[in-house]
Structures are given as structure tokens and as C-alpha cells.
Amino acid sequence: MARKHAADLPLRLDNQLCFAVYSTAHAFNRVYKPLLDQLGLTYPQYLVMLVLWERDGVPVKDIGERLFLDSGTLTPLLKRLEAAELIKRTRNAEDERQVLIALTPKGDALREKARAVPQSILAASACSIGELVTMKNEIVALRDKLNKVLGE
């Protein structure tokens, strides 16, 4: 009879916000997949390109802070983007510890093709823009609270 006890409720999968977030992230990833295949990008690679399309020539560290990823993840990912000729990696002459990431013309041009992606995602979510913005703000607030706890 332990199974139906109230003490088990917090352990129930369906009650866990974290699993909701985790499984939604995977669902998003699967929706993005066919769209990003057309760009030749994975989702994390797409995120890096989003950062670079906003601002070019930034060190690896800045990309990592923006995406909450470390060099262990980014270094091999960036090497793949370089192999695909979308970015260039160069040591910063002013600080030889840093590697600066710059878009190639091909990487810059890919932005035009990428404009179609958010449209398709919006359609797949079957939500209004207002709903999405509200939800996004709530989730970001939660994320920032979690990250704040981690920083202590």
C-alpha cells in the first residue's frame, strides 16, 4: 500500500516541473531538427550562430556565458562549425588566451535562410505570440532563480 501514500506524491513524475521542462526541451529539439537539417546545423550549433548573428568576433567565453555552456562543450562544437566553413577561429593578438569567433561570409549568409525557422516554430507551438512571451518570461525568471542558487 506504500504506493498510493501521500508521501509519494512529490516523487510522482507527473508532478515534477523539472521533468516538464526537460521533456519540453526534447520536444522542441525534435521540432527544430528537420528545420535545422536544411541549414546543416544542430540545435546547439544554431544557438551559437544566433549569438554570432547578433554580434560577431567574440571570444569563446562570451558565447559560453550567453548560452550557459563551457569550453568542454563549445570547443568541439566550434571546430565543427569551422569545418563547415561557417566561422573562423583566431587567437586574440591582444590576449593570447582568448580565441575569437568570427562569421565567414557563408556563415553570415546563412542568417537569411534561418529567418524562416522562428516562423515554423511559432506555428508548431500552436500558441499566440502573447502566450509564448509570457511563458518565456516566467521560465527565464525560474532559470535565473535556479542559477542564482547555483552561484552561492
Next chain:
Amino acid sequence: MARKHAADLPLRLDNQLCFAVYSTAHAFNRVYKPLLDQLGLTYPQYLVMLVLWERDGVPVKDIGERLFLDSGTLTPLLKRLEAAELIKRTRNAEDERQVLIALTPKGDALREKARAVPQSILAASACSIGELVTMKNEIVALRDKLNKVLGE
């Protein structure tokens, strides 16, 4: 001047719900890490244990449907749980295609230690239970819409 053009707004990282979800999933994972280390589990392994603590002796496929994971992910994960003596994997005599996953006494006992986890997560999220439930329901609704699109 292309950078500040309105056409770029949908491509801005900060405007993307998906990135909010993606980065929150990682933030959750980092909060869970030290708690789950004490149980000797990774987060996906913890999810499998949650499923099994609800119902034991289920085929791999059922776990996969519950967690939205496939055999390519689950098979090696389950082998690790078996190596840790938390579960047992046995062929279903009634359907030899299936592998049934059952808790060992050690795996069952781990549930008691796991009860502390949701408490700690609740504290880290710095939200009321009501807020968390609301947000969870919204996110699950979104996930289900995304998964519905995928099924078409």
C-alpha cells in the same frame, strides 16, 4: 545597419522560448546534480527510477514512452542501473521481444533517500507550490502541442 532591423527580432536569442526552456533544463540539471550524486544517480537515471517507483516490472518500451526516450538511450542507461544493482533486466517469457525492468531491494530502498530531493528542488526554485504547478501545467500543455505536431 542590418543588425538592428525588425526582421532580426525573431532571431534574437532572448526572444526565443525554446532557448528559455533549453537553458532552464540545464539549470535544473545543475541544481539536481549534487542531490543526485548522493543517490549515485544521474538525472535521466533518476527519471527511470521515478517511473519504476510508481510501477515495477515494466518493459523498456513503457519507460521510453513515459520519458520520451528511445532504446538507443535507455539500453545503455539501464545496463548501468543494473551494474549498480538497482534494477534487474529479464526477458519477458510471454513475449521474448520485451525486456522487463524490475527494482532490486536496493533499488526499492533508494526511494526513501530520494524523498529529500523534491524538497530541495522546491527550495532552490524559490517559488510557491502554486506557481510551480501553474507553470508545470503550461509547459506540459506546450510540450503536448509540440509532440502532437511531431506525430503528424
Next chain:
DNA sequence: CGCAATTCAATTGTATGCAATTGAAATCAA
């Protein structure tokens, strides 16, 4: 019944994520 189609777990290959370590470069402090 008998064979094709389907189901299921396992396997292979690629790409994240992250902890821990390394090594080079820059900064800080005495």
C-alpha cells in the same frame, strides 16, 4: 497454416553536456 509486416531491444555512429585536468598567457602582489 505460412509468409510478410510489425514490434521490440540492442547496436553503431555522431553530437552534445559537464567535471576535472592541463598548459599557456595575463594579472596581481610583495
Next chain:
DNA sequence: TTGATTTCAATTGCATACAATTGAATTGCG
């Protein structure tokens, strides 16, 4: 200024994720 500390990217090792394939077992159809 030099020696310790810190910063930064790269590397190593382990554990997901998932597409695609495989092979065994079952189901379904004629």
C-alpha cells in the same frame, strides 16, 4: 620584477540523446 594566482581554451573521460540499422520474436493477412 618576479613568483603566485587567475583566466582561458583545450583535452579527457563518462553519460546522455537520437537517427539508422539489425536481428529476433510476434502478429496479421491471405
